[in-house]
Amino acid sequence: MDISVVIPLYNEEESLPELFAWIQRVMNEHHFSYEVIFVNDGSTDRSWEVIEKLAAQHEQAKGIKFRRNYGKSPALFCGFAKAQGDVVITMDADLQDSPDEIPELYRMITEDGYDLVSGYKKKRYDPLSKTLPTKLFNATARAVSGIKNLHDFNCGLKAYRKEVIKNIEVYGEMHRYIPYLAKNAGFAKIGEKVVQHQARKYGVTKFGLNRFVNGYLDLISLWFLSKFGVQPMHIFGFLGSLMFVLGFLAVVGVGAHKLYAMYNGLPYILVTDSPYFYLALTTMILGTQLFLAGFLGEMIARNSSERNQYQIEKEL
Ligand code: UDP
Ligand code: MG
Numbered sequence: 354m355d356i357s358v359v360i361p362l363y364n365e366e367e368s369l370p371e372l373f374a375w376i377q378r379v380m381n382e383h384h385f386s387y388e389v390i391f392v393n394d395g396s397t398d399r400s401w402e403v404i405e406k407l408a409a410q411h412e413q414a415k416g417i418k419f420r421r422n423y424g425k426s427p428a429l430f431c432g433f434a435k436a437q438g439d440v441v442i443t444m445d446a447d448l449q450d451s452p453d454e455i456p457e458l459y460r461m462i463t464e465d466g467y468d469l470v471s472g473y474k475k476k477r478y479d480p481l482s483k484t485l486p487t488k489l490f491n492a493t494a495r496a497v498s499g500i501k502n503l504h505d506f507n508c509g510l511k512a513y514r515k516e517v518i519k520n521i522e523v524y525g526e527m528h529r530y531i532p533y534l535a536k537n538a539g540f541a542k543i544g545e546k547v548v549q550h551q552a553r554k555y556g557v558t559k560f561g562l563n564r565f566v567n568g569y570l571d572l573i574s575l576w577f578l579s580k581f582g583v584q585p586m587h588i589f590g591f592l593g594s595l596m597f598v599l600g601f602l603a604v605v606g607v608g609a610h611k612l613y614a615m616y617n618g619l620p621y622i623l624v625t626d627s628p629y630f631y632l633a634l635t636t637m638i639l640g641t642q643l644f645l646a647g648f649l650g651e652m653i654a655r656n657s658s659e660r661n662q663y664q665i666e667k668e669l
Contacts, residue, residue, distance in 0.1 A: 355386045357438030363425075366399045394423060424525075427523075439514075447555070450472065471511045476550060590643075
């Protein structure tokens with residue numbers, strides 16, 4: 354099979370028939386063999402009935418129904434697990450992404466050799482309250498992930514080589530950072546294609562402004578995991594040791610200062626009356642805590658089922 358289209362959806366009943374017909378038209382024009390996997394993420398409207406009807410009429414239409422609403426990432430995860438095509442395309446169900454982009458995305462993966470191609474909604478039809486924070490979000494994501502050529506990390510329209518989606522694990526709300534996940538898994542050839550973007554035709558957006566707060570926290574987690582996920586001691590141990598040594602030297606300094614004053618007949622105060630003593634003490638305690646966090650982290654990492662999971666590309 355050439356292409357799997359994975360579509361996560363939550364309450365998008367009006368859009369589905371139109372979207373499927375459009376995909377069908379594009380696929381037939383280009384003679385692709387394909388499947389469309391609708392992942393119904395606990396919709397409370399009639400989305401599932403619509404999907405059932407499509408699946409009954411067309412062998413290419415497939416569906417997964419969640420018992421409740423889990424989120425876009427879990428929906429993508431389950432869609433990816435089911436996908437069989439050589440190239441996997443994800444798109445939003447709300448008709449904001451155009452299926453007309455599929456042939457070119459497919460070509461970029463199969464002929465230009467990209468592992469992942471992300472859509473770039475250069476001209477967006479979204480409110481300013483969304484486009485402005487998005488710019489900031491993408492700049493941060495570029496800097497942290499080191500994927501310098503992506504303008505639009507969170508674009509729902511993306512294409513993947515099959516190996517990519519079978520080897521990464523999207524969870525929580527990490528769908529915003531799939532290119533980063535792919536990069537961490539060793540899929541380095543990541544490209545971008547400017548895509549058409551429409552205003553939402555039916556329904557409403559499913560994400561509020563808290564997407565930016567959560568997105569920012571997720572980015573920090575990912576960065577931390579990719580840097581120190583396997584060996585947390587490398588960061589906590591270092592910081593802890595550094596703080597402890599600084600604190601210790603400061604305590605010695607405070608004591609030495611007092612002894613010097615005593616033996617030279619200068620006025621002196623109790624060590625415990627000096628503010629520096631408490632600063633030094635706090636630093637030492639924090640240092641010990643950080644060191645311990647590192648140790649605990651190492652013990653957790655040691656038990657992680659992923660501690661020896663590597664991406665082996667070829668073997669002879
Ligand atoms: N979506 C989903 N589960 C959710 C929220 C959203 O599957 O919990 C789907 C939604 O139906 C749509 C896609 O994810 O197909 C993108 O959502 P939306 O269009 O609301 O996001 P926006 O375009 O505003 O970023
Ligand atoms: Mg949308």
